[in-house]
Amino acid sequence: MKFFIDTANIEQIKEAQALGVLDGVTTNPSLMAKEGIKGQDNILNHYKNICEIVDGDVSAEVMSLDFEGMVKEGEVLAALHPQITVKVPITIEGIKAIKYFSSKNIKTNCTLVFSPGQALLAAKAGATYVSPFVGRLDDVSSDGVELVYKIAELYKTYGYKTQVLAASIRHTQHIIQCTDAGADVITAPLSAIIGLVKHPLTTNGLAQFIKDYENSQK
Numbered sequence: 670m671k672f673f674i675d676t677a678n679i680e681q682i683k684e685a686q687a688l689g690v691l692d693g694v695t696t697n698p699s700l701m702a703k704e705g706i707k708g709q710d711n712i713l714n715h716y717k718n719i720c721e722i723v724d725g726d727v728s729a730e731v732m733s734l735d736f737e738g739m740v741k742e743g744e745v746l747a748a749l750h751p752q753i754t755v756k757v758p759i760t761i762e763g764i765k766a767i768k769y770f771s772s773k774n775i776k777t778n779c780t781l782v783f784s785p786g787q788a789l790l791a792a793k794a795g796a797t798y799v800s801p802f803v804g805r806l807d808d809v810s811s812d813g814v815e816l817v818y819k820i821a822e823l824y825k826t827y828g829y830k831t832q833v834l835a836a837s838i839r840h841t842q843h844i845i846q847c848t849d850a851g852a853d854v855i856t857a858p859l860s861a862i863i864g865l866v867k868h869p870l871t872t873n874g875l876a877q878f879i880k881d882y883e884n885s886q887k
C-alpha cells in the first residue's frame with residue numbers, strides 16, 4: 670500500500686515527507702491555483718520543487734484536450750524530472766495519449782475516473798495509475814469506495830498492471846475503506862493521513878503510562 674499526499678502545498682508535502690511514510694504526490698490545476706502558482710514557468714518550477722522534496726512519483730496534469738496537445742505538454746512535463754507522472758483525463762483523446770505515453774515508457778495517471786468502464790480503457794491503454802474519485806462520487810449519493818472495489822477486482826481478474834490510486838479522499842475512514850476495497854495507492858490530504866494515528870485509547874493509555882512512570886520515580 671502506497672501513500673501519496675494530495676496537495677501542491679510545499680509545507681504540507683515537507684511535513685508528510687518528514688513522517689517517513691510518503692510514497693508520492695498528486696496535484697491538480699485547482700490545487701496549484703489554491704497555492705497561488707500562476708504562469709506556466711512557475712507551474713513547471715513548482716513541480717520540480719515538489720520532486721526534489723519527495724522520493725516517489727509526482728502527478729502533473731496536462732491541460733490540452735486534444736491528443737497532439739496532451740502529447741506535447743506531457744513530454745515537457747516528463748522531461749522535467751524522472752519522478753513526474755503525466756496526469757491525463759479519461760477522454761477519447763486522453764486514452765490515445767495514455768497509449769502513446771505508455772509506448773514511450775512515460776508514467777501516467779488517468780484521472781477523473783468515475784466508472785469501471787473508464788478504468789478498463791485506462792488499463793488497456795497502459796496507464797500506470799488509475800484515479801477513481803471517491804469523495805466526488807459520495808458527494809452525488811453514489812458509492813466511491815464501491816467503485817474502488819470494482820476496479821481492483823476487474824484488474825485482478827484480467828491481470829492488469831495498472832495501479833488503483835484512490836483519489837478524492839476526504840477523511841481518514843475513506844483511507845481504511847479504500848485499503849479494504851483493494852486500492853494499491855491512496856492519495857489524501859495531510860489531515861486524513863495524520864488522522865490514522867489518532868485513537869482515544871492510545872491517548873488515554875499513553876497518559877496513564879506517563880503518570881505511572883512519573884509516580885515510580887518519586
Ligand code: E4P
Pocket residue numbers: 675695696697700780800802804805836837838856
Ligand atoms: C486526484 O488526483 C485529485 O487531485 C484529487 O484527489 C481530487 O480531490 P477532490 O475531489 O477533493 O478535489
